[in-house]
Amino acid sequence: MCYNTRISRKKKELELQFKVKALYGEMKETDELVYNQASGFSHPNMWIISQEKPLNMILVKCD
Numbered sequence: 001m002c003y004n005t006r007i008s009r010k011k012k013e014l015e016l017q018f019k020v021k022a023l024y025g026e027m028k029e030t031d032e033l034v035y036n037q038a039s040g041f042s043h044p045n046m047w048i049i050s051q052e053k054p055l056n057m058i059l060v061k062c063d
Contacts, residue, residue: 003040007033020049020057027059
């Protein structure tokens with residue numbers, strides 16, 4: 001299965017839109033994840049909102 005995705009908004013915009021708080025983990029708060037196009041095969045880092053922590057946007061490292 002193939003997929004492409006993009007993140008076109010900065011994390012502050014996503015936090016406001018979804019009413020969540022970003023949890024950065026190893027990422028610096030000043031770093032951004034903005035992709036015009038990202039292939040799933042390149043395993044890009046992504047923000048997710050999990051059902052276990054619906055008030056947080058969590059950085060997932062897809063190494």
